Amino acid sequence: MLDPGHGGDDRGAHGPRGLSEKVAALQIARAVAAKLEAAGFQVAFTRDDDTFIPLWDRAKKANEEGADLFISLHLNAARARSARGSEVYFLSLGQGDDDEVVAAENAGAGAKPTSGPDSVVASILDDLAQKAYLQDSERLAVAIQAQLNRLAGIKERGVKQAPFIVLRGAAMPAVLVETAFISNPREEQKLKDPAFVAKVGNAITQGIRRYFAAGNGTVRRRAVEGPK
Ligand SMILES: [Zn+2]
Incomplete structure (x- = not known):
């Protein structure tokens, strides 16, 4: 399940020349989907148009959907315009590594599902379903981060952990990818280039393939069977 961040009235972050995170995230999701499908994966989207999904x-x-993986796709923003590269996060149950990023991504979450017989959401969504998948989520984050670091030519960025609401209810390995810094003029420019976006799609797909290749008992076969 690919989850392009934001959408609709929620534009997310924006670049110095006006590129919206919601637009760039959807383009990246489509690029990832194309590469995943070419590799034999089944892909679904939480949104594949300009709609806001809580x-x-x-x-x-x-x-x-019974998804095997949940990949939330975002763009990072920082006051320092020179900040660049990718960061891949998995859920933290406590404090996060970067409060500013967490605040930006958790904004506009909507109401938290309440438990109780009247709540349809609560019957399907366990607020902390992700807790059971943290080890696999970390492994997935490491695999994707390694490929994105190669693409960006950056060695020092590592995987981070933060209390992102979007990951909490996912009953499968789940990560949030801050693909690049939309606040960096050079990265914003690159994000407008379909060839670069395709490379990002390829890097994330390679990370996912390596994650599966390393073995995972919780994954259903259909995700790893390859092309039909
Ligand atoms: Zn975002």
């Missing part, structure tokens, strides 16, 4: 509903969709 954060809690995104994991719910993945759970209902």
Whole structure:
């Protein structure tokens, strides 16, 4: 399940020349989908147009689809315009590594599902379903981060952990990818280049393939069978 961040009235972050995170995230998701499908994976989207989906509903969709992985796609923003490269996060149950990023991504989450017989959401979505998948999520994050670092020519960026709401209810390994810094004029420019976006799609796909190749008991076969 690919989850392009933001959408609709929620534009997310934006670059110095006006590129919206919601637009760039959807383009990246489509590029990832193309590469994944070429590699034999089945792909679904939480959104594949300019619609806002509340954060809690995104994991719910993945759970209902029986997705093997949940990949939330975002663009990073920092006050320092020189900040560049990718960061891949998995869920932290406590404090996060970067409060600014967490605040930006958790904004506009909508109401948290309440437990109780009247709540349809709560019957499908366990607020902390992700807790059971943290080890695999970390492994997935490491695999994707390694490929994105290669693409960016950056060695020092590592995997991070943070309390992202969008990951909490996902009953499968789940990561949030801050693909590049939209606040960096050079990275914003690159994000407008379909060839670069395709390379990002390829890097994330390679990370996913390596994650599966390393073995994972929780994954259903259909995701790893390859082309039909
Ligand atoms: Zn975002």
